[in-house]
Amino acid sequence: MLTKAQWQGCLEVMEEMFPDAHCELIHSNPFELLIATLLSAQCTDALVNRVTPALFAKYRSPQDYLQVDVEELQNDIRSIGLYRNKSKNIQALSQMLIEQFAGEVPNSREALVTLPGVGRKTANVVLSVAFGIPALAVDTHVERVSKRLGLCKWKDSVLQVEETITKKTPMNLWNKTHHQLIFFGRYHCKAQNPNCLSCPLLEVCREGKKRMKKLSST
DNA sequence: AACTCGGGGCA
DNA sequence: TGCCCAGAGTT
Numbered sequence: 001m002l003t004k005a006q007w008q009g010c011l012e013v014m015e016e017m018f019p020d021a022h023c024e025l026i027h028s029n030p031f032e033l034l035i036a037t038l039l040s041a042q043c044t045d046a047l048v049n050r051v052t053p054a055l056f057a058k059y060r061s062p063q064d065y066l067q068v069d070v071e072e073l074q075n076d077i078r079s080i081g082l083y084r085n086k087s088k089n090i091q092a093l094s095q096m097l098i099e100q101f102a103g104e105v106p107n108s109r110e111a112l113v114t115l116p117g118v119g120r121k122t123a124n125v126v127l128s129v130a131f132g133i134p135a136l137a138v139d140t141h142v143e144r145v146s147k148r149l150g151l152c153k154w155k156d157s158v159l160q161v162e163e164t165i166t167k168k169t170p171m172n173l174w175n176k177t178h179h180q181l182i183f184f185g186r187y188h189c190k191a192q193n194p195n196c197l198s199c200p201l202l203e204v205c206r207e208g209k210k211r212m213k214k215l216s217s218t
Numbered sequence: 219a220a221c222t223c224g225g226g227g228c229a
Numbered sequence: 230t231g232c233c234c235a236g237a238g239t240t
Binding site: 044048082085089118122141185 | 234
């Protein structure tokens, strides 16, 4: 198992590899972060970032999203996929924010997950990035990376992985950790053909060492 | 647990 | 061309 110090070392190395990873989800306010995160489902942020500048210039508040027909909103986000669900959710969510949360994005998980289209992962991103609250969205990349490195056991559930990382990550790294893990997992520690040969974390990585051993024996 | 939504990226 | 993808909701 990876120690807390080793884990922090890994996070620092990931930051050196992808220094601007966390910039992709920096937004001027929690509401824009919430919308951008919701749009990110099943597509990359690079794709989302192509529509958000125009989107956020046009819609600045929950009220703004309610002043157009759903078809118009669909057209504004069509290129990212899953646009029917997402448009519907954004309008329903805007309505709820106005009626139940005084137009503000709530800062508790219990409240966030009651919003349509917002599940645990989206809620955790908003909590950590917008409010600095320790919460980590565990997707396939985060799960794979933490298990390969040896931070978690292979049989751990998603919730167990989340608990372990939450426990071992220092407060000052909360707004970055998720994005560093995502980038590291997506572009380096890939699901297929991970680049172990050039990996700076090879010395501490459980799976990496195993793969190298196998490679040298054949 | 296994679907569905969905256009774009990439082999 | 066909497969996959920073998820959530429904059955």
